Amino acid sequence: MQRDNLEMKRPGGVPASGPRASALSQAILGLVLLAILGGAVWFYLRNKSATAKQAAGVKIALPPVPVIMGPVVKKDVPIYLDGIGTVQAFNTVTVHVRVDGQLQKVAFTEGQEVHAGEVLAQIDPAPFKAQLEQNKAKKLQDEAQLANAKLDLQREEKLLAAKIDSQQLYDTQLNLVHQLEATVGADQAAIDSAQVQLDYTTVTSPIDGRTGIRQVDQGNIVHATDANGLVVITQLKPISVVFTLPAQNLAEIQRQTTATPLTVLAVDGDNTNILAEGKLAVIDNQIDTTTATIKIKATFPNEKLRLWPGQFVNARLLLTTRKGGLVVPSTVVQRGPDGSYAFVVTGDTNSMSVKLVPIRVAQVSGTEALIDAGLSAGDKVVVDGQYKLQNGSKVRPAAGGKPRSADQEQ
Numbered sequence: 001m002q003r004d005n006l007e008m009k010r011p012g013g014v015p016a017s018g019p020r021a022s023a024l025s026q027a028i029l030g031l032v033l034l035a036i037l038g039g040a041v042w043f044y045l046r047n048k049s050a051t052a053k054q055a056a057g058v059k060i061a062l063p064p065v066p067v068i069m070g071p072v073v074k075k076d077v078p079i080y081l082d083g084i085g086t087v088q089a090f091n092t093v094t095v096h097v098r099v100d101g102q103l104q105k106v107a108f109t110e111g112q113e114v115h116a117g118e119v120l121a122q123i124d125p126a127p128f129k130a131q132l133e134q135n136k137a138k139k140l141q142d143e144a145q146l147a148n149a150k151l152d153l154q155r156e157e158k159l160l161a162a163k164i165d166s167q168q169l170y171d172t173q174l175n176l177v178h179q180l181e182a183t184v185g186a187d188q189a190a191i192d193s194a195q196v197q198l199d200y201t202t203v204t205s206p207i208d209g210r211t212g213i214r215q216v217d218q219g220n221i222v223h224a225t226d227a228n229g230l231v232v233i234t235q236l237k238p239i240s241v242v243f244t245l246p247a248q249n250l251a252e253i254q255r256q257t258t259a260t261p262l263t264v265l266a267v268d269g270d271n272t273n274i275l276a277e278g279k280l281a282v283i284d285n286q287i288d289t290t291t292a293t294i295k296i297k298a299t300f301p302n303e304k305l306r307l308w309p310g311q312f313v314n315a316r317l318l319l320t321t322r323k324g325g326l327v328v329p330s331t332v333v334q335r336g337p338d339g340s341y342a343f344v345v346t347g348d349t350n351s352m353s354v355k356l357v358p359i360r361v362a363q364v365s366g367t368e369a370l371i372d373a374g375l376s377a378g379d380k381v382v383v384d385g386q387y388k389l390q391n392g393s394k395v396r397p398a399a400g401g402k403p404r405s406a407d408q409e410q
Helices: 002-008 019-055 126-161 167-200 247-256
Strands: 065-071 073-089 092-095 101-106 119-123 202-204 209-211 231-234 239-246 263-267 274-288 293-300 312-329 334-336 339-348 351-358 360-365 368-373 380-384 394-397
Touching: 073 263, 073 360, 073 368, 126 167, 167 202, 239 247, 239 274, 239 312, 247 274, 247 293, 247 312, 263 293, 293 312, 312 380, 339 360
Parallel strands: 065 394
Antiparallel strands: 065 380, 073 239, 073 312, 092 231, 101 119, 119 202, 209 231, 239 293, 263 274, 263 312, 274 293, 312 368, 334 339, 339 351, 339 380, 351 394, 360 368
C-alpha cells in the first residue's frame, strides 16, 4: 500500500501524469486558441470599420499644429545690390633707392604708420658730399676767370672807342666772356645735380600709409636698379573695395548716381556683420564680356582698420529705398517646385487654419524679406513650424511662442 502511494505522488506534490492531467492540458490549449481567434476577429472588424469610414469620406480629426505666427508689416525698406568684392589699398608704393651706396640706417619698423616726407632710410652720403664740394670749387674757379674776362672786356671797349684797338679784338674778348658765363652756368647745374644726388641718400616716404616687411637689412649695398625695393607702403585710410555686379543693373545704377554718390556696405563673409560704410567712387568704363558684369569701386574711410588689402568681403550697394514695403521675417518664405510661398493664418482664435499662398519675393536681407506680391499688410503668417503643415492644416499658437514681426527678427 505504501508503495502505491509513492507512485501516485512525486516530490513537490506534483500529481503524476495520467488521464486527469491530459484533460487539463487540452482545456488550457483550447482557451488559448479561443483567445487568439477572438483577437483576430476584433482586429479584422476594427480595420474593416476604419476602411469603411475612409471610403465614406469620413476624415479622422488631427490635433492643431503648434506654430509661431507673426504679422506682415509695412515699412521703408532699403534696396541693395549684392556682389563679392576684394579690398585694395588706396595707394601702394614700393620704395626704391635712387642712388647707389651702402645702407647706413633703416629708420622705420615693420608695420609702422608713416607720413609723406618721413625718413625711412639713410644711404652713406660721403661720396655725394665730396662730389658736391668739387662742383662748387669748379664753379668758383670759373667765376674768377669770368670776372677777369669782364675786366678785359671793359678795357677793350674803351680802346675800341678811342680807335686804338680793332673791332676784332673787342669781339674776341666779348665771346670769351660769354663762354665763361656758360661755363659758370654749367658748374651751377652740376652743383644742383650733385645736391639732388646727395638728397637722394635720405630715403623718405612718398605717401601716408603703413610699412610692410623690410626687404633689405642695414649695412647692405643697394642700387637704384635693384628689383626689390626697401619696403612696400600701403595706404589704408582711406581704402578701396572693388566688386562686380550684373551688367543689367548698370542703367539703374547710373540713374541713381545722378544726384549723390551711392552708399556701399562692406559685410563679412557670413553676411551678418557690417564692417564699414563707404561711397561709390567709380564705375568701370567697360563691361566684361566674358562674365557680363560691370566692375565697381567704392571708397571707405576705414578709420577702425576693419578692412585690409586682399580681404574678401560682400559688397552691398544701396540702390534706393522702397517706401511702405511689405516685410516679413525671412523664415516665413518657403520654397517649393512651383516657387516661393507662405502659410497665411485664417480663422478666429478658437479655430485657426493655414492657407498656402504663392508669393513673389523682391529681396531677402538678413532676417527679413521684402514681398512684392501675394501678401497684404496685417496678414498673419506662420514664422516657424511649417514643416508639419499643409494647405488647410489646423494650427494653434505654440506654447511660449510669442508672435514675431520682421522688426523683432532684427
